[in-house]
Amino acid sequence: MKRAVKYGFLIFAFMLFSCNGADYYNLGIYQARQGNQEKAIEYFTKAIEVNSEDADAYYNRAYAQHLLGGKEKQTISDYSKSLELNPNDNEAHMNRGLIYMKMGENEKAISDYKESIRINPDYPIVYANLGNAYKLNLDNEKACENWKKSLELGNENVRQRLNLNCE
Known part of the structure; x- marks a missing residue:
């Protein structure tokens, strides 16, 4: 043994x-x-x-x-x-965008989210995050535009944001 x-x-x-x-x-x-x-x-x-x-x-x-x-x-x-x-790793762009947004660096977050979308334009979560970043930048029109796209792609989690903030 x-x-x-x-x-x-x-x-x-x-x-x-x-x-x-x-x-x-x-x-x-x-x-x-x-x-x-x-x-x-x-x-x-x-x-x-x-x-x-x-x-x-x-x-x-x-x-x-x-x-x-x-x-x-x-x-x-x-x-x-x-x-x-x-x-060309869309997830890395999106996740780095989340960290930038958490740090209050919304322009960098927006840039990363846009790059993630360029790589994979059918990813609903990144549109939701992009909408959130625009909302933090007080750009309600772009926020609503991206939340709508997220919903079109199947992300039901943005419906409440749309109802509260968008016409």
């Missing part, structure tokens, strides 16, 4: 210390799915240390930080690096 435990520990240690970037990335995904965002961030960081060109690791680290909150500048930095490596 002792030999089996010792052997099992050696296999675990070998796997832990011989991980490549993809292994760390997969461990990060596993931890994120388990709801352990802090541990996921650790693994995504290790994946980035092994492969600094891994757009998905930057994106997922940003997303985990986004869920935890409180690290907006680092989150923006990671989404930006992800987009540098994969500029």
